[in-house]
Amino acid sequence: DVKVTQSSRYLVKRTGEKVFLECVQDMDHENMFWYRQDPGLGLRLIYFSYDVKMKEKGDIPEGYSVSREKKERFSLILESASTNQTSMYLCASTRQGDQPQHFGDGTRLSIL
Amino acid sequence: SQQGEEDPQALSIQEGENATMNCSYKTSINNLQWYRQNSGRGLVHLILIRSNEREKHSGRLRVTLDTSKKSSSLLITASRAADTASYFCATEPGTASKLTFGTGTRLQVTL
Numbered sequence: 001d002v003k004v005t006q007s008s009r010y011l012v013k014r015t016g017e018k019v020f021l022e023c024v025q026d027m028d029h030e031n032m033f034w035y036r037q038d039p040g041l042g043l044r045l046i047y048f049s050y051d052v053k054m055k056e057k058g059d060i061p062e063g064y065s066v067s068r069e070k071k072e073r074f075s076l077i078l079e080s081a082s083t084n085q086t087s088m089y090l091c092a093s094t095r096q097g098d099q100p101q102h103f104g105d106g107t108r109l110s111i112l
Numbered sequence: 113s114q115q116g117e118e119d120p121q122a123l124s125i126q127e128g129e130n131a132t133m134n135c136s137y138k139t140s141i142n143n144l145q146w147y148r149q150n151s152g153r154g155l156v157h158l159i160l161i162r163s164n165e166r167e168k169h170s171g172r173l174r175v176t177l178d179t180s181k182k183s184s185s186l187l188i189t190a191s192r193a194a195d196t197a198s199y200f201c202a203t204e205p206g207t208a209s210k211l212t213f214g215t216g217t218r219l220q221v222t223l
Contacts, residue, residue, distance in 0.1 A: 103154035
C-alpha cells in the first residue's frame with residue numbers, strides 16, 4: 001500500500017515565523033501536491049511538483065513556497081506565517097495523470 | 113478555483129438506507145474521482161470514472177457520469193454507521209493529474 005506521511009498531525013506557530021511542513025511518500029511517485037482545506041471551501045491546491053526540483057503554482061500559492069530536492073519528499077514552506085494561514089494542510093502523491101491521488105493524514109496548523 | 117459542486121451539502125439517513133450525492137462541474141474533464149474523508153483525517157480514494165464511461169461499481173458504491181450535463185452521482189447502498197464521513201468529487205481536466213475538488217457532502221448515518 002502507498003504510504004504518504006506528513007511530519008506532524010498538529011502544529012502551533014506564531015505570526016512571522018518560518019514554518020516547514022514535510023511530506024514523504026514511499027511509492028516512487030513522480031507527482032506530489034500540497035492542498036489546504038478550510039470549512040466551506042473544500043480543498044484548494046497550493047503547489048504541485050512533477051519531478052525533482054520542479055514545481056508549479058496551484059490556485060493559491062501566495063505566501064507559500066515549496067522544495068523538492070528528492071523524489072520522495074515534498075516540503076511546504078510558509079515564509080512568514082500569518083493568522084490567515086491557519087488551516088488543515090494535506091499532502092498527496094500519484095504516479096501519473098489519470099490515476100488516484102494518495103493522501104497523508106494532514107497537518108492541522110494554527111498560527112497565533 | 114472550485115470546479116465541482118456537491119449537492120446536498122449535508123445528508124442524514126438511517127442505517128440500511130441508500131445515500132445519493134451529486135456533483136456538478138463546469139469544464140471538460142478527463143476523469144472524475146470520488147474521495148471520502150473521515151473527520152480530521154486525509155482523503156481516501158473511492159472510485160475513478162473516465163470521461164468515456166457512464167457508470168462504475170465498486171462494492172456498495174455506484175458512480176454515474178453524464179458529460180453532457182457535466183454531472184456525476186455517487187450512490188452508497190445499504191449504508192452503515194461506518195459510512196459517516198465527508199465525500200468529495202474531484203475533476204481532472206487533462207492528463208496532468210492536477211485535480212480540482214468540490215466542497216463536499218457531509219454524510220451522517222445513524223443507527
